[in-house]
Amino acid sequence: MASDSLLKLEPDFAKSGGLVPAVVQDAVTGEILMLAYMNQESYHLTLTTREVHYWSRSRRELWHKGDTSGHVQKVIELYLDCDLDAVVVKIEQVGGIACHTGRRSCFYHRLAGDGLFEILD
């Protein structure tokens, strides 16, 4: 399924003002759990520690997900897209909760029609 040569790649941080969106997906169920941003430092820490690190845009600081709660995200697989400006990380979510609201996924507002959304528990 893969070509036999490997490429040294990293996200094109310069293109997007230093940050690229990272989509985090449960490696087993395929459920999308959250989207946050990585700068170059958090991306490299994600690769070297095998735990997901972000750049918090609101707090303007490096964010090791789960550092406080223990709900770290263990990297299972990592992908870059065609133009190297987005990341997908398939993870194991320790504790089963990715969202700060206590939900499994941050994507709990589901369109029910006409701009109206239902809240998934």
Add this chain to the structure above:
Amino acid sequence: MASDSLLKLEPDFAKSGGLVPAVVQDAVTGEILMLAYMNQESYHLTLTTREVHYWSRSRRELWHKGDTSGHVQKVIELYLDCDLDAVVVKIEQVGGIACHTGRRSCFYHRLAGDGLFEILD
């Protein structure tokens, strides 16, 4: 699974300079196919036409995905995240090809270790 009241919501476009990232996921397989951006107009067109529209940052224009190729993305479900600054759309990908490289998914660079990536065909 859902609370019985519906909320009128839309992405917080003001927060992110007018654009929010939209993650597109195959509604059947759960595979993440691409990530692109929506402004308010493309978001509303996505809801009203039930076909995914983006804002092309490179061409600086409204982008009805599949308009040229016929590979439109039919909306099956749509989600907003906890802080309303990211969208997930579960879709049916007409033609089976989301990426401009001719691949099913844009996320075809898979980390093989030490910053090296393999290319999935």
